[in-house]
Amino acid sequence: MDPVTDALDEVHRRLRGLRDGRVADYIPQLATADPDDFGIALVSMAGHVYRAGRTDVPFTVQSVSKPFVYALALDDLGPEEVLRRVGAEPSGDPFNAISLAPDSGRPANPMINAGAIATTALVRADGPAARFRRILDHLSAFAGRPLDVDEDVYAGEAATGDRNRALAYLMRSAGSLNADPDETVDTYFRQCSVRVTVVDLAVMAATLANGGRNPVTGVQVVSEPDVVRTLAVMATCGMYDGAGAWLLDVGLPAKSGVSGGLIAASPARFGVAVHSPPLDASGNPVRGVAALRAMSERFGLHIMHGPGVRATTVTGAERFEHDGRPIGVVTAQGTLEFTEFEAVVRAVREITPATPGRVVLDLTAVTAVLPGSAAGLAAILGDLAAHGHGTAVAAQRPFVEVAEGRPRTWRLFPTRAEALAWCRAD
Numbered sequence: 366m367d368p369v370t371d372a373l374d375e376v377h378r379r380l381r382g383l384r385d386g387r388v389a390d391y392i393p394q395l396a397t398a399d400p401d402d403f404g405i406a407l408v409s410m411a412g413h414v415y416r417a418g419r420t421d422v423p424f425t426v427q428s429v430s431k432p433f434v435y436a437l438a439l440d441d442l443g444p445e446e447v448l449r450r451v452g453a454e455p456s457g458d459p460f461n462a463i464s465l466a467p468d469s470g471r472p473a474n475p476m477i478n479a480g481a482i483a484t485t486a487l488v489r490a491d492g493p494a495a496r497f498r499r500i501l502d503h504l505s506a507f508a509g510r511p512l513d514v515d516e517d518v519y520a521g522e523a524a525t526g527d528r529n530r531a532l533a534y535l536m537r538s539a540g541s542l543n544a545d546p547d548e549t550v551d552t553y554f555r556q557c558s559v560r561v562t563v564v565d566l567a568v569m570a571a572t573l574a575n576g577g578r579n580p581v582t583g584v585q586v587v588s589e590p591d592v593v594r595t596l597a598v599m600a601t602c603g604m605y606d607g608a609g610a611w612l613l614d615v616g617l618p619a620k621s622g623v624s625g626g627l628i629a630a631s632p633a634r635f636g637v638a639v640h641s642p643p644l645d646a647s648g649n650p651v652r653g654v655a656a657l658r659a660m661s662e663r664f665g666l667h668i669m670h671g672p673g674v675r676a677t678t679v680t681g682a683e684r685f686e687h688d689g690r691p692i693g694v695v696t697a698q699g700t701l702e703f704t705e706f707e708a709v710v711r712a713v714r715e716i717t718p719a720t721p722g723r724v725v726l727d728l729t730a731v732t733a734v735l736p737g738s739a740a741g742l743a744a745i746l747g748d749l750a751a752h753g754h755g756t757a758v759a760a761q762r763p764f765v766e767v768a769e770g771r772p773r774t775w776r777l778f779p780t781r782a783e784a785l786a787w788c789r790a791d
């Protein structure tokens with residue numbers, strides 16, 4: 366039993382019956398997607414992967430590639446030059462709109478097609494084949510494994526991509542694209558056709574959340590300043606004409622794609638991805654949007670909600686015996702948000718006796734606990750009780766909330782000394 370997976374499972378269970386939205390059908394290769402495919406993956410800053418639903422289904426990355434290629438262009442050219450070529454203003458228009466500045470032809474932002482096509486052309490390389498190779502290697506470094514191209518989807522994109530070609534030609538005639546339009550769009554189609562799973566996307570998002578260092582492989586893929594700029598344009602422009610409402614409700618930098626992928630990065634906490642093909646009118650995946658809204662509320666993730674300065678959370682994790690009875694004690698301090706909560710859970714796992722004993726959670730120095738963390742701690746204590754352990758919480762306030770429908774399984778003591786005395790008593 367694992368409370369993070371439980372939280373994902375609960376969101377998944379609640380939303381899998383949602384039948385709104387339509388699967389993209391502009392190419393037959395996408396139209397055949399199963400509307401019931403629905404997977405959620407979350408990768409923490411410690412590189413742990415949590416999953417719910419169908420997480421092994423391969424699909425094409427599509428527009429979710431845009432922020433990662435933008436980060437590569439930033440790395441190649443620096444922020445000023447990139448901004449000179451591609452804006453950073455939300456267009457309020459659909460993803461394939463002709464959002465170009467009237468005088469210069471500069472695309473509004475890198476998250477819509479025009480801006481993404483211009484960004485692809487900015488990636489430094491000796492010719493289109495080498496440019497795509499660099500893009501593929503870069504996306505693979507974000508995912509932590511070698512990715513490949515779905516040639517079928519690529520063929521479909523190339524056969525029907527006249528609107529994207531038109532955008533590229535318009536930009537070239539206006540002077541905002543200094544590359545061959547056909548070659549550039551072809552590279553862009555390949556980029557959109559890179560195959561991923563929802564777990565790959567979660568690792569990619571977690572790399573952004575972790576300041577550019579892939580938390581699974583430990584590789585620094587892009588620099589921290591480039592990540593900050595990338596997350597900023599994701600926050601303002603990542604959800605197309607739904608971007609404003611998204612920032613208001615969910616408050617996380619995010620990016621959606623037409624095959625049903627959606628990523629969000631919670632800086633210093635985790636990367637999360639959802640895959641579910643049916644899209645809303647803005648081209649965003651219906652279940653993905655609903656899932657992230659639920660998670661943002663549960664874990665208090667809105668970026669405007671500042672967690673403040675953090676100190677070490679777990680200040681003690683001990684295991685000892687008294688008269689043959691094994692006893693484990695975890696001591697924590699400060700505010701228990703997601704990251705701290707995860708640390709406490711791991712510490713509890715470490716000190717849990719192999720045979721039934723007593724476990725104490727000393728929260729007397731804890732100042733606040735988020736609702737999601739409180740419910741997660743209750744679940745952990747319930748799990749320990751189910752395995753025959755006696756459990757107690759030492760705290761001035763009843764921080765740990767009884768999770769819905771579950772009995773309270775732990776004793777509450779106002780001090781650590783009283784909790785330890787109970788451990789030693791019969």
Ligand code: GLN
Pocket residue numbers: 427428429460461478522529557621622623624648
């Ligand atoms: N290949 C798609 C296109 O360029 C990607 C768009 C998307 O994912 N929203 O039209």
